[in-house]
Structure formats: structure tokens, C-alpha cells
Amino acid sequence: MIFGRKGSDGASDPSATALDDQVRRAPKALLHDHLDGGLRPQTIIEIADEIGYAGLPATDADSLGAWFRESADSGSLVRYLETFDHTLAVMQTTGGLRRVARESVLDLATDGVVYAESRYAPEQHLSQGLSLEDVVEAVNAGFREGEDLAAQAGTPIRVTALLTAMRHAAKSTEIAELAVRYRDRGVAGFDIAGAEAGFPPTRHLDAFEYLRRENAHFTIHAGEAFGLPSIWEAIQWCGADRLGHGVRIVDDITVGDKAFGEDVAAAVSAEAAEVHLGRLAAYVRDTRIPLEMCPSSNVQTGAAESVALHPISLLKRLRFRVTVNTDNRLMSGTSMSREMGLLVQDAGWTMEDLRWVTINAMKSAFIPFEERLAIIEGVVKPGYAALSEHAQA
Numbered sequence: 307m308i309f310g311r312k313g314s315d316g317a318s319d320p321s322a323t324a325l326d327d328q329v330r331r332a333p334k335a336l337l338h339d340h341l342d343g344g345l346r347p348q349t350i351i352e353i354a355d356e357i358g359y360a361g362l363p364a365t366d367a368d369s370l371g372a373w374f375r376e377s378a379d380s381g382s383l384v385r386y387l388e389t390f391d392h393t394l395a396v397m398q399t400t401g402g403l404r405r406v407a408r409e410s411v412l413d414l415a416t417d418g419v420v421y422a423e424s425r426y427a428p429e430q431h432l433s434q435g436l437s438l439e440d441v442v443e444a445v446n447a448g449f450r451e452g453e454d455l456a457a458q459a460g461t462p463i464r465v466t467a468l469l470t471a472m473r474h475a476a477k478s479t480e481i482a483e484l485a486v487r488y489r490d491r492g493v494a495g496f497d498i499a500g501a502e503a504g505f506p507p508t509r510h511l512d513a514f515e516y517l518r519r520e521n522a523h524f525t526i527h528a529g530e531a532f533g534l535p536s537i538w539e540a541i542q543w544c545g546a547d548r549l550g551h552g553v554r555i556v557d558d559i560t561v562g563d564k565a566f567g568e569d570v571a572a573a574v575s576a577e578a579a580e581v582h583l584g585r586l587a588a589y590v591r592d593t594r595i596p597l598e599m600c601p602s603s604n605v606q607t608g609a610a611e612s613v614a615l616h617p618i619s620l621l622k623r624l625r626f627r628v629t630v631n632t633d634n635r636l637m638s639g640t641s642m643s644r645e646m647g648l649l650v651q652d653a654g655w656t657m658e659d660l661r662w663v664t665i666n667a668m669k670s671a672f673i674p675f676e677e678r679l680a681i682i683e684g685v686v687k688p689g690y691a692a693l694s695e696h697a698q699a
């Protein structure tokens with residue numbers, strides 16, 4: 307049982323197990339997953355041992371995994387981000403990067419993910435003397451190894467990298483240039499991440515203008531810890547193709563005569579007819595800007611109250627271009643199956659909803675159109691069709 311559901315008598319609920327199984331077997335697409343937020347605890351321990359890093363807060367895998375989940379649970383994005391010090395510490399060598407990249411592909415493939423964009427900030431992996439190019443090439447090598455092993459295991463997956471620049475730093479143009487240099491070699495786009503408040507995306511306008519001139523793709527973490535101005539800048543000043551999180555777009559949505567936040571429980575279950583979109587929310591929906599939503603992560607950083615009350619359910623009903631993502635599998639103790647299972651269990655989603663968000667994600671991917679279409683038509687649709695035939699049999 308993936309999600310740990312129990313029936314009211316404490317025994318396993320067989321229908322829940324069947325559903326878990328369906329969700330796990332469904333083909334899944336993932337646009338927002340941080341490479342440095344998805345390590346196996348045991349790997350962190352082993353690499354730390356090899357390189358002599360003595361700073362880990364625990365020395366057995368279970369306690370270390372629990373430490374990450376609990377420390378990330380503070381309700382503050384800034385504190386959440388502090389936990390990355392330990393994962394970054396073991397990702398400073400080509401061997402470490404390659405292993406982490408390979409294992410992340412295998413873990414995603416085992417979970418039924420068929421397409422993933424994995425992001426990381428090359429500038430955070432230079433402390434032991436690697437160059438930016440060394441970092442990208444080590445990660446790419448790990449991704450290719452992971453893809454080969456996953457294909458051999460009968461769980462094929464396509465993985466591509468997004469290069470992130472840290473929003474508090476001043477390397478975004480350099481990283482954008484790196485992303486363009488590697489765009490035909492395993493890198494599909496660019497992102498900015500890190501603490502949001504006080505670091506608006508317009509600080510990095512040069513990088514975004516350069517990427518647009520180069521016909522390159524980028525997403526921006528916006529509307530997570532900070533609200534509408536951040537989303538507006540990301541779209542209207544920077545020209546983001548997609549929004550990382552974007553949950554706070556609901557600040558521009560009213561239900562009846564109330565703001566979304568005034569009565570969240572009523573708002574998430576509102577009928578479309580009662581809902582009014584402000585100009586920015588309408589723009590995001592009209593222009594089909596993809597929202598990379600990460601339910602568990604948002605609950606941990608305080609951007610949402612719970613999965614049941616997460617704005618994603620209203621946004622889905624209003625037919626925004628919603629996608630479901632993991633963000634940081636280690637810090638949230640999660641997987642794509644778990645995020646989707648929670649939406650089913652806590653927010654009433656159906657398998658049809660999961661199929662819809664998966665197609666949304668593939669439509670919004672940064673790989674070329676024909677390759678996206680091949681995965682939608684050749685993998686996602688047949689995979690869901692097989693599941694429903696199996697369920698009816």
C-alpha cells in the first residue's frame with residue numbers, strides 16, 4: 307500500500323489498495339522535480355562517508371529521511387531551503403552527481419514516471435573545484451545511465467534537465483548561456499529558484515531577455531511564498547513559459563463576494579458560475595500558462611493549508627493548465643504516485659483527472675512538439691486505456 311491508507315477498523319482497505327495500484331501503474335509526467343531534493347537517504351550517507359562529510363544530522367537512512375521531512379515541515383520556505391545544505395554537500399564530485407542523477411531516474415521510472423524534467427542549480431555544485439560544464443556533463447551521464455537501466459528493467463523513461471539559477475545570486479545570465487549551450491545535449495530549459503520574498507524575478511531580466519532572443523524555454527518559481535506581483539512580473543516582464551507553483555494566482559480569484567482565502571473550504575468546492583477571475587488570473591487561463599503545482603511541498607512551506615484544501619482542485623475545475631508535481635521527493639517523503647494518490651484520497655480526484663493533468667504536463671513539456679505528441683499518443687493514452695480496460699475486466 308503506497309499511501310498508507312487504512313479502513314476505519316484499522317485493516318487495509320482493499321479498494322484503496324487497488325486504487326494505489328492503478329495510480330502507480332498509470333503513466334505519469336513530471337515537470338517540477340529538484341535533483342538535489344530527491345536523493346535516497348542511504349546514498350547521502352554513503353557519499354558523505356566516502357568524501358568525509360561529517361555534517362549529517364543522522365547516520366542511518368530511516369532517521370535521516372525523517373529528519374528531512376520534519377525539518378522541511380516548518381511552514382517557512384526559507385527554513386525548508388536550509389535542508390538542501392546536506393544534499394548539496396554530497397553533490398560536489400562527478401561521481402556523486404552521476405550516482406544521484408542515475409538513481410533519481412531509476413526511482414522515477416519505478417514509480418511509473420515516463421517523462422521527467424529534473425532541475426538543479428549548477429552554480430551550487432562548484433565548491434570542490436568542478437566547472438559548470440563538468441556538473442552538467444556528470445548529471446547528463448547519470449541520466450543516460452538511468453534511462454538505459456530503466457529501459458532494461460522494462461520501465462522506460464525519458465529524462466531531461468532544466469538548469470536553475472538561484473534568485474538571490476548573480477549568475478543567472480551565465481546559467482542561461484549554459485542552458486542554451488547544452489540545449490541539444492540533455493538540457494531542455496532554464497528556471498530560477500530559491501527564497502522568493504525580496505528577490506523578484508525582474509532582478510534576472512537580462513537572463514530572460516537573452517533566453518527569449520535565443521528562442522529558449524524557461525519557467526520561474528513564482529507565487530509560492532509571495533503573491534500576485536511575483537506572478538505578474540514572471541509572466542509580463544520576464545515572459546515565463548510556465549510558472550513553478552503559481553498557487554497564489556488564487557489571490558486574483560473571488561468566489562461569490564469573497565476572496566479565495568476568506569473561506570478556502572467553500573472556495574475549493576465552488577461552482578464555476580460563482581467564480582470571478584481578475585485580469586491576471588484570466589490572462590493565465592486564457593493563454594494556457596502551465597502551473598507546476600506541488601501539493602505536499604506547498605503544505606510544508608505554508609503555501610496551502612492541506613492537500614484537501616489546496617487551490618489545485620479549484621484551478622483544475624476552472625480548467626487552468628494545471629500539472630501535478632513532486633518538487634522535492636526527499637523533503638516531502640513523496641513520489642508522483644503519492645501526490646496523485648493524495649489528490650484522489652483527500653480531494654476527490656478521479657483517474658480521469660489524473661489522465662488530464664498528465665496530458666497537460668506533456669503538452670507543457672520543454673522538449674519538441676513531435677516528441678511530446680509521441681509520448682501522449684504512444685504512451686500516456688494507451689497506458690490509461692489499458693488501466694480502464696483492466697478495471698472493467
Ligand SMILES: O=c1[nH]cnc2c1ncn2[C@@H]1O[C@H](CO)[C@@H](O)[C@H]1O
Pocket residue numbers: 340341342343383387390425426427430470499500501527530603633634
Ligand atoms: O519549492 C521551492 N521553492 C524555491 N526554491 C526551491 C524549492 N525547492 C527547491 N528549491 C531550490 O532550488 C535549488 C535547485 O534545485 C535547491 O537547492 C533549492 O534551494
Ligand SMILES: [Zn+2]
Pocket residue numbers: 338340499527550633
Ligand atoms: Zn521547486
